[in-house]
Amino acid sequence: MADCNNNVPDYIVLPGTGGGSGTPGPVGPAGPQGPPGVADLPLPAEDVSVVGHAPITNVQEAIDFLLYVTPVINSFTATKSTYELGESISALGFNWALNKTDITSQVITGPHVESGDELGVVVRSSTLTFSPNLETSSTFTLTVNDGTTIAAKNKNINFFNGVYNGNAVIPAVIDSNFINSLTKKLQSSRSSSFTSNAGANTYVWYAHAKSQGIASFKFGGFDGGMEAPSTISFTNSKGYVEDYYVYRSTNPQIGVVSVIVT
Numbered sequence: 001m002a003d004c005n006n007n008v009p010d011y012i013v014l015p016g017t018g019g020g021s022g023t024p025g026p027v028g029p030a031g032p033q034g035p036p037g038v039a040d041l042p043l044p045a046e047d048v049s050v051v052g053h054a055p056i057t058n059v060q061e062a063i064d065f066l067l068y069v070t071p072v073i074n075s076f077t078a079t080k081s082t083y084e085l086g087e088s089i090s091a092l093g094f095n096w097a098l099n100k101t102d103i104t105s106q107v108i109t110g111p112h113v114e115s116g117d118e119l120g121v122v123v124r125s126s127t128l129t130f131s132p133n134l135e136t137s138s139t140f141t142l143t144v145n146d147g148t149t150i151a152a153k154n155k156n157i158n159f160f161n162g163v164y165n166g167n168a169v170i171p172a173v174i175d176s177n178f179i180n181s182l183t184k185k186l187q188s189s190r191s192s193s194f195t196s197n198a199g200a201n202t203y204v205w206y207a208h209a210k211s212q213g214i215a216s217f218k219f220g221g222f223d224g225g226m227e228a229p230s231t232i233s234f235t236n237s238k239g240y241v242e243d244y245y246v247y248r249s250t251n252p253q254i255g256v257v258s259v260i261v262t
Helices: 059-067 176-180
Strands: 073-078 082-084 089-098 105-109 125-134 138-145 150-160 162-168 183-186 192-198 203-209 217-219 230-235 241-248 255-261
Touching (some): 073 138, 073 150, 082 183, 089 138, 162 176, 162 192, 176 230, 192 203, 203 255
Parallel strands (some): 082 150
Antiparallel strands (some): 073 089, 105 138, 138 150, 162 183, 162 203, 203 241, 217 255
C-alpha cells in the first residue's frame, strides 16, 4: 500500500501534560446562563450579613433599621401668640403633636424660660414660666430626640402695637383717649383694609406708629381721600408710649366705602 499523508500531527499535547510554552489563544464566548440557584428559606441568622451599614452587626439591628421612623413634630402651638406692646407675660402654655411615641427626651427653650428643663416623654403640653416676664417678640423651640435623630420646631410669640380705624366727628383734642376709642388691629405693619360708613358730620380716621412711615390710601379704588397726618404721643391700652400718625378723611359723610391702606 502506498504511503498516505493527511496532515495528521504526529502527536497531540493535552493541557497540563507538557508541550511548548507558546502564548494562549483568545478566550471564547460565554456559554448560556445556567438556572438560578436555590436557597432554603428562612436563612439561619448566622448565614446573614449586612453590607453598607457598618453599625449593623446582626439581624435584629437590620430589622430595626428597616422599620425605623424618623421623628417629626407635626405641630407646635401656643395658647396665645400675639400680644400688645406693654403687656408683661409671666407664663405661657404650649401644645404639640408628634408622629411617634417612642422618644427619649423633649425640651422647650427660649428667652427667660425658667421651666425649660426636661419635660418627660409622655407629655404633649406644658406651661412655661418666665423670669423676668416676657415683654418682647421672641422665638421658642421644641426639641425632640428619639435616641437616633433630633427634630426641632419653632414658635414665634409676637408683641405688636395696633393700627386703628373708625368713623367719628372731629374731637376737641386728638389724643390717646380718642385713638383708643377706634377699632384696633394688632399687627407689625401700617398696611390694612377695612370698610367705612361715615355718616353725617363724621369722618374716617386712621392711626399707626410713626416709625412705620407715611401711609397711602385708596377709597373705593381711588387714590387719596385723607388729609396729611398729625403726630401725637400715643399711649395704648397697656400703657406703652409711642409716636403715632393720625389721619382724617378730607370729607365727612362719605357713606359705605372700602379703604385700602399701604
